Amino acid sequence: MASKSTPPPNGVYVPAVLFLTENEDLDVPSIKAHVLRLAQGGVTGILVQGSNGEAQHLSHDERKQAITLTRQTLDENGFKDVVVVAGTGGQSTRETKKLCADAAEAGAAYALVLTPGVWPPQMNKPNILRFHREVADASPIPTMIYNFPTVTAGLDLDSDTITSLASHPNIVGTKLSCGNIGKLTRLTSSLSPSEFATFPGKSDVFLQGLVSNSAGIIGALPNVAPKAHVKLYNLWKEGKLDEAAKLQSLLSHADWQLGRLGSIGGIKAIVSKHWGYGDPHVRGPLAPVDIEQTSAAIDKLEELIALEKSL
Template sequence: MSVAKNLPPPPGIYVPAVVFFDENEELDIPSIKAHVLRLAQGGVTGILVQGSNGEAQHLSHDERKETIRLTRATLDENGFQDVLVIAGTGGQSTKETKKLCVDAKEAGASHALVLTPGVWPTQMTKERILKFHRDVADASPIPTMIYNFPVVTAGLNLDSDVIAALGEHPNIVGTKLSCADVGKLHRLTSTLPASKFATFPGSSSVFLQGLVSGSAGIIAALPNVAPKVHRQLYRLWNEGNLVEAQNLQALLGHADWELQKLGSIAGIKAIVSKHFGYGNTNVRGPLTPQDLEAAAPSASSKLDELIVLEKFL
């Protein structure tokens, strides 16, 4: 799907897709393609390649570019040209991040999602954070978005003032708030026009709460497991059916919490490979695979309920 220059991605469901590896920790191309296709068939608006769930920091630059290209090609070959590909382009230097944005454009991404460098957190003053994101946006051939995820940036947590200031840049068109701060989200949606800046929560546990506060949808890990259920909640919200949407949100909130306790990335791969007929549990070290059979039986009761609903829809 082509997006006009400097426009945010359209509202909807976006999923930071996991990337599958074989037993030698090399890219498992058939499983990656199968996953992309199931997500598209599940009704997602776009796929984020190399979000944190995509193990971006575990990939070489060539692998990062290849997974973007493979995702775009898989969508196009199967009639999903309208599904966007967003690329995570976070690097630990401004120069590297600029290069990753160029690579993303060449491989078929429409937008870049940029993490704040976190190796030197005490050096990352407000002024340096603003300069980093503006310098990257100035150089990027595709619109950029601010990725706020304190867990993977040494605790750096951009406040709404910083993100709003960055949102004034003509090539910065949105944010993913994996801090799951709905107050911050609402301050941004009530400050920056949705036509210029898309604000997404980064957790299914606050999907409906984000919509109530003016979000553009969601970019979250749980749609790796259940894209159709997320699409169903989004439909209920758009139809004004708040009671049913609240009930579905309760399921998503519980299931998302159970997924976190299973280890998120490794947990997603284990669930997908067990329940959807493709993929495997391989991750790149230092991560380790998740054994669902060894998990407590009660640890996935809501996830099991979610999977049953996903297969029904």
């Protein structure tokens, strides 16, 4: 059997939003400004083309360009150690293999692979296992399993399925955007962290995941507040559980409010307003968010932003 690939290092990872111009082209200066702010905020890695990166709305060339831009921006600014993970989900095994190859060529160190969701009745457990194993066999970089039922027509991989896949030498981790801490705990207690990294995909269970020996976080909210997430991670490592729990409560409320605000469009609008780069343009059929007109509560989000700016 081939030797096991190494999982990504523990820490805070952010599925970066991808800024666009009014005519929906890539806004290169804003993309670079965002990558730089995240790196300066202390994140361990940046996920390009996670669901927040509008991957399914991009051409293959655009996906590759976004990865290249991210890696180059990090390298040019002295952040060579910040890890680049690329979302490589496609609706066929063949396309997903191609996206993994593209990601490696563009400078990504890991590929995060969504389970195809166009034909959910046909995606039974044997088919899911076959898909992820065939992709991992072909991928020039280690792969991770992306479990996000919201964007895969409700397909929710259970801990038994993920544990089976974890034995593959080139499958090294998972992102659980299902937010299921029981599932996360079953994985972390059955799989060696030196061989398989288990990340929750929601900031509202960041600390709970760490208590259950997760590898950190891959979540949308660090787009807004990377430093606050790094602070919680460091408080946990220092054994300051009470302080970490207090910060976790703020992250949980802010994460909920960000989702209610409008997710991708909301993130872009918040970042544009508070950090002065990028516009809240998204690719249709997504809709932009006008935070000046919203009726959604954002008091906890504003509190988190104030904290972020103080760090």
